[in-house]
Amino acid sequence: MFRTALKRFQNKWKSYRHRFVPWIILNLSKNEKTLRQVTERTKDKLVSDEEVSQSLLKLFRVLLRSHGADHGELRAAQTHFLSQVTSEEEQYGRNPACGHDAMLQSLGFCIDRQPSTLPFAGTGVYVTKGFVPKGATVAMYPGTVYQAYEPILLQSIRNPFVFRCIDGVLIDGNDKGISKMVFKSCSGRDRVGPFMMSDTSWLTATPQNPLAVGQYVNNCSNEWPANVCYQEYDVPDEFPIELHQYLPNVNYSQDTRRPLRCVVLVSLRDITAGEELFSNYYTIVR
Numbered sequence: 001m002f003r004t005a006l007k008r009f010q011n012k013w014k015s016y017r018h019r020f021v022p023w024i025i026l027n028l029s030k031n032e033k034t035l036r037q038v039t040e041r042t043k044d045k046l047v048s049d050e051e052v053s054q055s056l057l058k059l060f061r062v063l064l065r066s067h068g069a070d071h072g073e074l075r076a077a078q079t080h081f082l083s084q085v086t087s088e089e090e091q092y093g094r095n096p097a098c099g100h101d102a103m104l105q106s107l108g109f110c111i112d113r114q115p116s117t118l119p120f121a122g123t124g125v126y127v128t129k130g131f132v133p134k135g136a137t138v139a140m141y142p143g144t145v146y147q148a149y150e151p152i153l154l155q156s157i158r159n160p161f162v163f164r165c166i167d168g169v170l171i172d173g174n175d176k177g178i179s180k181m182v183f184k185s186c187s188g189r190d191r192v193g194p195f196m197m198s199d200t201s202w203l204t205a206t207p208q209n210p211l212a213v214g215q216y217v218n219n220c221s222n223e224w225p226a227n228v229c230y231q232e233y234d235v236p237d238e239f240p241i242e243l244h245q246y247l248p249n250v251n252y253s254q255d256t257r258r259p260l261r262c263v264v265l266v267s268l269r270d271i272t273a274g275e276e277l278f279s280n281y282y283t284i285v286r
């Protein structure tokens with residue numbers, strides 16, 4: 001009897017692919033209605049990697065333009081790259097005042113952190129301006145990337161920000177304490193000449209890449225169904241080196257021999273200004 005119950009629990013546990021571990025232990029049985037189900041691992045993607053790349057490149061190019069004016073040492077390296085921008089980007093103007101302007105101009109919406117609509121849910125993420133069409137890249141999940149075999153025990157204690165990817169890769173999106181120290185240290189280590197390979201400003205109240213607040217998106221409920229979902233995105237080799245400085249992820253280990261793992265949040269439907277973003281912390285792969 002006990003063995004059967006244990007076996008059933010083990011099978012159920014194994015099928016949960018995205019999980020914030022402490023949260024799921026407490027809430028596994030509470031809102032089964034909101035579970036997201038996919039039939040195969042490869043079918044978990046709502047939009048293609050190419051579409052995600054295009055959205056990120058569009059935003060990052062506008063950010064580079066605005067920040068280029070502030071970073072003299074990078075200007076020479078960027079000049080070549082900037083000469084390649086398309087006429088579409090020209091219309092965004094030479095110097096957007098901040099990341100939010102860049103986001104509105106390039107993607108057509110802004111997101112920001114504010115107190116959640118849900119009682120006792122702390123901070124959430126809202127669309128504050130513009131309009132998000134279905135299938136848009138709405139946010140990024142920042143943090144240190146641990147391969148499935150790498151140790152994360154100390155950093156994961158009482159940490160609700162550890163996100164588990166479909167393949168067991170973990171992303172620690174906590175912007176405080178030891179998690180913050182680890183991210184900064186790994187980011188400083190990976191610098192290539194004048195180029196930063198990742199962005200540490202998501203650890204502050206004002207991230208340069210305004211998409212990098214996805215770790216604050218709350219779980220959906222029966223009253224508030226999910227309007228975004230998580231999607232793994234491996235940064236392709238051809239991603240311009242000048243634009244890595246806006247990626248809010250870094251590998252824990254310098255020896256990782258695979259593309260940098262990022263996770264983006266993609267809209268499941270059209271979302272209008274004033275709406276809070278809700279994801280589904282659980283995905284079942286059948």
Ligand SMILES: C[S@@+](CC[C@H](N)C(=O)[O-])C[C@H]1O[C@@H](n2cnc3c(N)ncnc32)[C@H](O)[C@@H]1O
Nearest residue numbers: 023120121122123160161215216217218219220
């Ligand atoms: C990844 S964090 C999300 C950011 C969090 N709201 C904060 O302010 O730090 C996950 C934590 O948010 C809270 N949370 C997320 N969704 C919730 C919900 N639907 N109801 C209540 N609390 C929620 C839980 O405390 C959970 O452990």
